[in-house]
Amino acid sequence: MLKTESPPPQGPALDQCPTPQLLAWLVDDQQQALAAVQAARPQLLAAVEAALPRLRRGGRLVYVGAGTSGRLGVLDGVELTPTFSWPRERALGLMAGGPAAMFEAQEGAEDDADAGRRELQALGLTPDDVVIALAASGGTPYVLGAVAAAREAGALSLGLANNAGTPLLAQADIGILLDTGPELIAGSTRLKAGTAQKIALNTLSSALMVGLHRVHGCWMVDMRASNAKLRRRAQALAERVGRATPEAAQAALQACDGELKPALLMLRAGLDASAARAPLQRCEGHLRLALSMSGLQDDETVPSGKT
Template identity: 65%
Template sequence: MLNTETPSPRHPDLDSYPTGQLVQAFVDDQLDALRAVQAAAPALARAVEAALPRLQAGGRLIYVGAGTSGRLGLLDGVELTPTFSWPPERACALIAGGPGALMKAVEGAEDNASQGAADLQQLQPRAQDVVIGLAASGATPYVLGALQAARAAGCLTIGMANNPGAPVCTQAEIGVVLDSGPEIISGSTRLKAGTAQKIALNTFSSSLMVKLHKVHGNLMVDLQATNAKLRRRALALTQRASGAAPEAAELALAQAGGQVKLAILMLRRQLTAPAAKTLLERHAGHLRAALDAA
């Protein structure tokens, strides 16, 4: 039996616990998710290094999963745009059963390998693309079908699963095993298996965004200020990175069209918005390099 399906020996009387003990048991069990990702860190690093040149060449991140795994893939991709200004058309997510499966389970959809391949092919995959297959069991046919089609198209394939030796990992170019073990409620992989996938996806995509110069130091300098909270954050980031007074930072942001990275460069190098934009483009969006340029 798969580790993720094996009943946990830790809490055989879970249904008899008082509320405080019950909650503590669920919380403590999540620690296994963190340990699983810690053990997978070298594989995640390999995945980042392999994906980076593909994305630098204009490739897309394509997430493929079923159920919880599919929803987690979509979540990771969607959040890249407001956080890092990643183009939304370069973060695609496929879920078994289609968009309707986001809100309601579609029975049997995950068992259809040919549909996984067809859905992937509909995106017209190319060699620059990075396809991430997600499955707690590691044997979901829909995901395996998509991975097979991705490999045939020359994409980089990365498999993330919660069982050692899982086909999703062995059939991908890079396998990331997140061995989180049995669930506290047997087979409910929306629990720590899902948590492990969420941590791993956060780590993978955020590391890529740092490598793509969308972070300066540890500051989120490529965010999209689409609401009042984010506009306040953009102003605070501009002030922190430039040392400018609030009024000067606000003016620079306005002239930069809300682009934090550009406003920082304008203030630090005393440049107009067009000159700062030219300098930043010359250094492929790398703010540190632009600031240090002669």
């Protein structure tokens, strides 16, 4: 049996233990998820280094999975737009069973390898696209069909699985093993296998966004202030990073339609909105480089009090 399908050695009788002990076991078991991702850092590094040049040329991120893995992939892709202003059309999510599977399990759909292949082919993949394929078992036919289509198109395929020696790890261009071992509830990969996938996806996509200059220091400078919370956050960042008064920060954000990067360049370099966009365009949105091109140096690295 796969590790994720097997009970832990001398597994406790969860249904017979007191609730405090049950909670302790469930929480403590999650620690293995972080350890699994830490062990996979070399593969995650290889994935980032292989994906970045493709994304810089205009490639897309395509997440593929079934069940819990598929939902985690869709979630990671959806969050890239509000967090980093990543274009929605460049973060696509495919789930076995279609969009309805996000809310209601479509258990049989994951067994259809041809569907995975067809649905990925329908996207018109190019060699610059990056396919992130997720399957805790490492052998989900739908996901393997999608990986086959990715390889046929010359796209980069990254395979994340929680069981060693499985087809997904072998067939993807870069296999990323998240070895979380047996689940406390045998076969329930929504537990620490899912946690490890979430950590790995957070790590992978965040590193890619940093590499694409969508973060400055540790600030989300590529977000768009589209609601009250984000407007407050943008205002605070414009004051802090732009070294501006509240009134000046607000005026710059309004002139730049809520976009932080040009607003920050306006504030720091004394430019108008149109002039602030020009250096950003020349250096592919790299705010630190744009500041340097404007004759400014920036020492903004981490919030005060942090090291």
